[in-house]
Amino acid sequence: MQIHVVQPGQTLSGIAQAYDSSVEAIARANELPDPGRLVVGQALVIPIRGSYYWVRQGDTLYTIGQRFGISAAELARANQISQFRPLQVGMRLFIPPRPRPAADFNAYAEPRRTVTPALEADVRRAAPHLTYLAPFSFRIRRDGTLSPPPLNDFAQIARENRNVLMMVVTNLEGERFSSDLGSLVLNDMSVQNRLLDNIISTSQRLGFGDIHFDLEALPAADRDAYVRFLRRARQRASAVGKMVSAALAPKTRADQPGLWYPAHDYRAIGEIVDFVVIMTYEWGYSGGPPMPVSPIGPVRRVLEYALTEMPANKILMGQNLYGYDWRLPFQPGTTARSLSPQAAIALARERNVNIQYDYQAQAPFFEYTDDDQNRHRVWFEDARSIQAKFNLVKELGLRGVSYWKLGLPFPQNWLLIEDNFRVRKRV
Numbered sequence: 290m291q292i293h294v295v296q297p298g299q300t301l302s303g304i305a306q307a308y309d310s311s312v313e314a315i316a317r318a319n320e321l322p323d324p325g326r327l328v329v330g331q332a333l334v335i336p337i338r339g340s341y342y343w344v345r346q347g348d349t350l351y352t353i354g355q356r357f358g359i360s361a362a363e364l365a366r367a368n369q370i371s372q373f374r375p376l377q378v379g380m381r382l383f384i385p386p387r388p389r390p391a392a393d394f395n396a397y398a399e400p401r402r403t404v405t406p407a408l409e410a411d412v413r414r415a416a417p418h419l420t421y422l423a424p425f426s427f428r429i430r431r432d433g434t435l436s437p438p439p440l441n442d443f444a445q446i447a448r449e450n451r452n453v454l455m456m457v458v459t460n461l462e463g464e465r466f467s468s469d470l471g472s473l474v475l476n477d478m479s480v481q482n483r484l485l486d487n488i489i490s491t492s493q494r495l496g497f498g499d500i501h502f503d504l505e506a507l508p509a510a511d512r513d514a515y516v517r518f519l520r521r522a523r524q525r526a527s528a529v530g531k532m533v534s535a536a537l538a539p540k541t542r543a544d545q546p547g548l549w550y551p552a553h554d555y556r557a558i559g560e561i562v563d564f565v566v567i568m569t570y571e572w573g574y575s576g577g578p579p580m581p582v583s584p585i586g587p588v589r590r591v592l593e594y595a596l597t598e599m600p601a602n603k604i605l606m607g608q609n610l611y612g613y614d615w616r617l618p619f620q621p622g623t624t625a626r627s628l629s630p631q632a633a634i635a636l637a638r639e640r641n642v643n644i645q646y647d648y649q650a651q652a653p654f655f656e657y658t659d660d661d662q663n664r665h666r667v668w669f670e671d672a673r674s675i676q677a678k679f680n681l682v683k684e685l686g687l688r689g690v691s692y693w694k695l696g697l698p699f700p701q702n703w704l705l706i707e708d709n710f711r712v713r714k715r716v
Contacts, residue, residue, distance in 0.1 A: 292334060292672045292673060293335055294330060294333075295327045295329055300327070301325070304333065308335045310337055315335060318333075318334055318701075319334060323638075330653070330655070332701070334672050340384045341381050341383060343379055344380040344382065357384050367382075389709060389711045392687075393688050394418060394420050395419065395691040396692040397423045397457065397693050398695040399426075411696050414703070420712060420715055421453045422452040422455060423457050423691075424440055426459040426503065427457060427488075427491070428460075431473060433474075435488070451716050454496055457501045457503055475507070475511045475515055475518050476514055485521065500522065503535070507552035515554070516557045532563040532564075537553045537566065537567050537568065538553050539570075556599065559599025564603045564688055565604060567607055569583055570583040576625075579615040579666040581647065582611070582668060582670070584647075584649075585681065592685055602687075602688050607692075608670075608675070608678055608693075610695070610702065611630075611670070630671055631698040631700070634671075636657070642657045654667060654668045676705060683709070
């Protein structure tokens with residue numbers, strides 16, 4: 290698999306010829322609505338075995354091999370050339386595919402009142418590439434009962450694709466995570482007992498294999514109470530053959546202040562649960578100023594801290610499947626519009642602007658002017674930014690990746706999963 294960034298003047302036929310591929314294959318892989326109209330700066334996934342590299346000034350087989358994790362001798366054999374032959378600038382070398390490590394992949398699906406046909410279609414498309422499928426969410430009521438999400442055919446889709454169905458339990462009330470509700474559940478034992486009874490019976494009745502707690506905005510005073518609650522939940526779940534996992538806010542130190550962080554004790558929670566999802570996204574968020582949603586530097590710092598508190602094989606890195614469109618200049622109190630990677634590319638094409646790339650953040654962006662002459666900036670995800678995250682997952686030896694959320698088309702992501710990893714199927 291190859292990632293190609295469209296340059297000025299390039300056509301899809303020329304790109305296909307350079308990689309010994311076809312216009313049809315590239316258009317299909319990237320779901321291009323108009324193959325004749327590419328966007329300069331657009332990242333395309335070229336669906337070929339292995340990849341190609343064009344020799345640059347100063348390159349040797351050794352230095353190229355170092356870049357791709359292959360020996361000079363193996364690189365020479367793959368290209369049927371002498372290991373000691375001088376390389377010419379512009380020469381095309383074939384880079385054979387590398388061994389793929391195994392990894393877990395989860396994706397949340399959030400139906401709003403109903404499962405739309407578009408969401409179900411995206412779930413079906415993603416499911417072959419997933420270990421877990423997580424309908425979002427079973428909301429805790431104040432009496433310890435649960436308000437379920439619409440599930441439609443999610444259980445059947447999970448069975449057909451050997452996905453572990455994840456039961457996501459949240460302290461959402463309305464559109465917000467409720468500190469009061471979380472504290473009630475953690476400290477009122479009659480409510481907690483009723484809640485655990487309902488969680489276990491629901492998981493058994495509906496076929497959930499993992500019970501996933503996403504309790505957010507918990508008071509700092511409830512840090513130990515949350516640990517005790519998860520320990521009780523783990524004991525109850527293990528007795529009926531269920532896994533337990535938890536979503537964690539993205540911390541870089543144990544005593545990190547703020548609404549989202551103090552009650553999430555990485556070390557204690559990591560010892561209890563089977564795995565965690567660390568929500569390494571939303572640095573750029575709808576209510577804040579324009580910036581990448583998951584810049585690689587902050588993501589790395591969170592994960593490196595997490596590795597000091599729990600083993601790598603318990604960590605799923607959180608990854609967004611969306612971007613935001615901000616109006617400029619940013620005004621506090623305004624809200625950016627969310628959009629999928631495919632929609633972002635379509636917007637750049639419509640506005641006839643080039644896509645740029647921030648190599649420090651490892652994230653694409655562009656600016657445009659709307660019909661009312663307002664300036665906008667869009668940060669989103671593309672094949673390059675996802676590959677950078679996959680490289681980080683492999684470097685750190687993590688369990689895998691968890692996506693928020695399905696329903697936002699990003700075809701390159703699923704192709705790159707299969708090119709980089711062997712997706713574990715745990716059922």
